[in-house]
Amino acid sequence: MRSDDTGLLAREPGETSYLTEGTTLRSWLLSTDHKRIAILYAISITGFFFIGGAAATMIRLELFTPQGDFTTADEYNRLFTLHGVIMVWFFLVPSIPATLGNFLLPLMVGAKDVAFPRLNLMSWYLYIIAGIFTLTALLLGGVDTGWTFYTPLSTLYSNSYVLLAAFGIFVVGFSSIATGINFIATVHLLRTKGMTWMRLPLFAWAMYATSLVMVLATPVLAMAMLLICAERLFGLPIFDPRAGGDPVLFQHIFWFYSHPAVYIMILPAMGVVSEIIACEARRRVFGYQFMVYAMLVIAVIGFLVWGHHMFVAGQSPFASMIFSFLSFVIAVPSAIKVFNWTGTLYRGSIRFSAPMLYALGFVGLFTLGGLTGLFLASIPVDVHLSDTYFVVAHFHYIMVGGAVSAFFGGLHFWWPKITGRMYSESFARFAAITLFFGFNFTFFPQFILGYLGMPRRYHEYPPEFQVWNVMSSTGAVVLAIGYLMPLGYFAYSLLNGKRASDNPWEATGLEWTTNSPPPKHNFLEPPVVLTEPYAYHDWDEAPGGADETTQDEPA
Amino acid sequence: MSAAPILVEPFEEPERQREAMVFGLWLFLATEILFFGGFFFLYAVARMQDPDGFARGGAHANLLLGTINTILLMTSSATLTIAERAARDGWMRAARWGIIFTLMLGTAFLVVKGFEYREDLAEHLFPAAPDFSFAGETGATRFWSFYWFITLVHAIHLTIGLGCVARLLWLERQGTLARRWMVAEVTTLYWHLVDIVWLLLWPLLYLVGR
Numbered sequence A: 001m002r003s004d005d006t007g008l009l010a011r012e013p014g015e016t017s018y019l020t021e022g023t024t025l026r027s028w029l030l031s032t033d034h035k036r037i038a039i040l041y042a043i044s045i046t047g048f049f050f051i052g053g054a055a056a057t058m059i060r061l062e063l064f065t066p067q068g069d070f071t072t073a074d075e076y077n078r079l080f081t082l083h084g085v086i087m088v089w090f091f092l093v094p095s096i097p098a099t100l101g102n103f104l105l106p107l108m109v110g111a112k113d114v115a116f117p118r119l120n121l122m123s124w125y126l127y128i129i130a131g132i133f134t135l136t137a138l139l140l141g142g143v144d145t146g147w148t149f150y151t152p153l154s155t156l157y158s159n160s161y162v163l164l165a166a167f168g169i170f171v172v173g174f175s176s177i178a179t180g181i182n183f184i185a186t187v188h189l190l191r192t193k194g195m196t197w198m199r200l201p202l203f204a205w206a207m208y209a210t211s212l213v214m215v216l217a218t219p220v221l222a223m224a225m226l227l228i229c230a231e232r233l234f235g236l237p238i239f240d241p242r243a244g245g246d247p248v249l250f251q252h253i254f255w256f257y258s259h260p261a262v263y264i265m266i267l268p269a270m271g272v273v274s275e276i277i278a279c280e281a282r283r284r285v286f287g288y289q290f291m292v293y294a295m296l297v298i299a300v301i302g303f304l305v306w307g308h309h310m311f312v313a314g315q316s317p318f319a320s321m322i323f324s325f326l327s328f329v330i331a332v333p334s335a336i337k338v339f340n341w342t343g344t345l346y347r348g349s350i351r352f353s354a355p356m357l358y359a360l361g362f363v364g365l366f367t368l369g370g371l372t373g374l375f376l377a378s379i380p381v382d383v384h385l386s387d388t389y390f391v392v393a394h395f396h397y398i399m400v401g402g403a404v405s406a407f408f409g410g411l412h413f414w415w416p417k418i419t420g421r422m423y424s425e426s427f428a429r430f431a432a433i434t435l436f437f438g439f440n441f442t443f444f445p446q447f448i449l450g451y452l453g454m455p456r457r458y459h460e461y462p463p464e465f466q467v468w469n470v471m472s473s474t475g476a477v478v479l480a481i482g483y484l485m486p487l488g489y490f491a492y493s494l495l496n497g498k499r500a501s502d503n504p505w506e507a508t509g510l511e512w513t514t515n516s517p518p519p520k521h522n523f524l525e526p527p528v529v530l531t532e533p534y535a536y537h538d539w540d541e542a543p544g545g546a547d548e549t550t551q552d553e554p555a
Numbered sequence B: 001m002s003a004a005p006i007l008v009e010p011f012e013e014p015e016r017q018r019e020a021m022v023f024g025l026w027l028f029l030a031t032e033i034l035f036f037g038g039f040f041f042l043y044a045v046a047r048m049q050d051p052d053g054f055a056r057g058g059a060h061a062n063l064l065l066g067t068i069n070t071i072l073l074m075t076s077s078a079t080l081t082i083a084e085r086a087a088r089d090g091w092m093r094a095a096r097w098g099i100i101f102t103l104m105l106g107t108a109f110l111v112v113k114g115f116e117y118r119e120d121l122a123e124h125l126f127p128a129a130p131d132f133s134f135a136g137e138t139g140a141t142r143f144w145s146f147y148w149f150i151t152l153v154h155a156i157h158l159t160i161g162l163g164c165v166a167r168l169l170w171l172e173r174q175g176t177l178a179r180r181w182m183v184a185e186v187t188t189l190y191w192h193l194v195d196i197v198w199l200l201l202w203p204l205l206y207l208v209g210r
């Protein structure tokens, strides 16, 4: 049988890949192959993405008119809590690390697998168990506290299924800790011959920095969730003000995780975008070392800014000033990254392929999200904008405009490697553009709404806000089309796509030196690295010319 | 001399594999330190807000049983370390007895803790109970909330530790422990962490009111 037209498992005679090593369900569910675990994760997070998306759809439907005609106030509370919980912990946090990261990190460092393959599989099972807890809470009637679980609402007053949902989040935390430990150990101990630290692709560095944040921040969330469980289950009055407890203390430990969690979502996106931009502009990444240090600095300073979520929660003004200052400081490494991506494009021969469109979209949306973050980091402005739609728009620009665009970009970029099939380039470009416009159409009006003073988390609003809300809801339809299209052409590519060559984009990086899709143990023989990453052109064509110094021997 | 270790995917050299296991476990210990760190932070803030209330509540903690438990755990750390070193050097009899003593000491800790809980309940020291001794006293209430919460969390950690040590005994009976002594090494690391957390809890819970 000819291989070109027989679907996903088709192969040349004698050729095997990780996809052909066992086709039973059991061979997938008990596989310790990082590539198969990545696929398991990809399928499950897609499911959660559509659950969270369904909640978002209902939110936008309700906000189409000023009256609360589609849901009651209580149902609305449960909808946005569901949306937040599912999207943050069951989609965004695992999205890039657990799928693309799991698949690519061992390939990029030239390893056979991650350091602890069984722990890797366990991480997926923990994710599924946690998902079952959270979905049970949802099916029983939902949670109405918002994804932040603020006390004393969550501990004393809420009549919803806080315990189940909080426990689900406790468990899903262990799944990301397991991934983090695995990635750090993989980068430290399984780099192949010649793969020095400063030859690691930026995506591998991004996974490393993300994993540091996962390992060091998630346990504090676990403690916060466990305390809520203890208070609800045993009635131990830990945050109860009547017993001398301090509800703001909960906010401190919650945000000690949840601010760094933003970097768990955005650092992997930065890694993906660095790979795509370098390849599609055919340029070395401008200021590679600065890009590395910027990511590490973001990971570290990310731990020191959590108080900017409590400017109006009665925090000491001196603490607020320090947190405000540090939040401005963290903008510096973020800006370095944006400038360096732009610098990478300089003198490049740019291909406006689908992954590149997503990556360029990321740079724009991330910049807008980051700059509005500075507004919120400055105390006087934040007092006005706190808890308004400005905040909602800001973090959606980072987490959806940024992280999800990059995730989609990465999915397209590595799709041929993962599946061995090409997708339809013109459909993909169209989807990328639809997503970019749909996103801005949905969320830009929310900046204006917030500036005008519309508070978040209400199902009704004064009629003068309607025009912006209608715009936003209409944009959400466009955005949804942008999200749904890839499902269609990716499914088609699995069934009928053209066979991909090993390196269809002529990219650098070890993952492109092996077969598409890769064999079970990634490489037929252990690869050896002789050059620095992104050797897309000679050094004397780089900015600075021939006198540019490197630590590595020339390519 | 130690026997040639069993290799598992994706490792090709025993030294690398051991390095990875120990490194991975230290990373896990870092997460545990941050986990308990969240608790110690809350405890520190709460005690600073009302040191006298904490002292009044803490005076009722059972110092005798708490101290006995501290001694039991410290001893178990020693016996497990002996077992681990013995396994590495191929002294399997010493390893077996070290593991068995550790299991006995760890179980004894839980039994003593159970008796202590019974006495605490008899003295009405559970904050959510209607007949709580310190009802209305905020400092002492918070102290006892923290006490119940963290000792339970610690007991869960210890129970998991007992499971891991029991697995060592199982490996020993299978005859593979000599070739998998790294498993004993990382189990010991975890066990020490559980001990060290208790060593911090002992002054915070039992000495704070004296």
Ligand SMILES: [Cu+2]
Residues within 6 Å of the ligand: A258, A259, A262, A305, A306, A308, A309
């Ligand atoms: Cu923040």
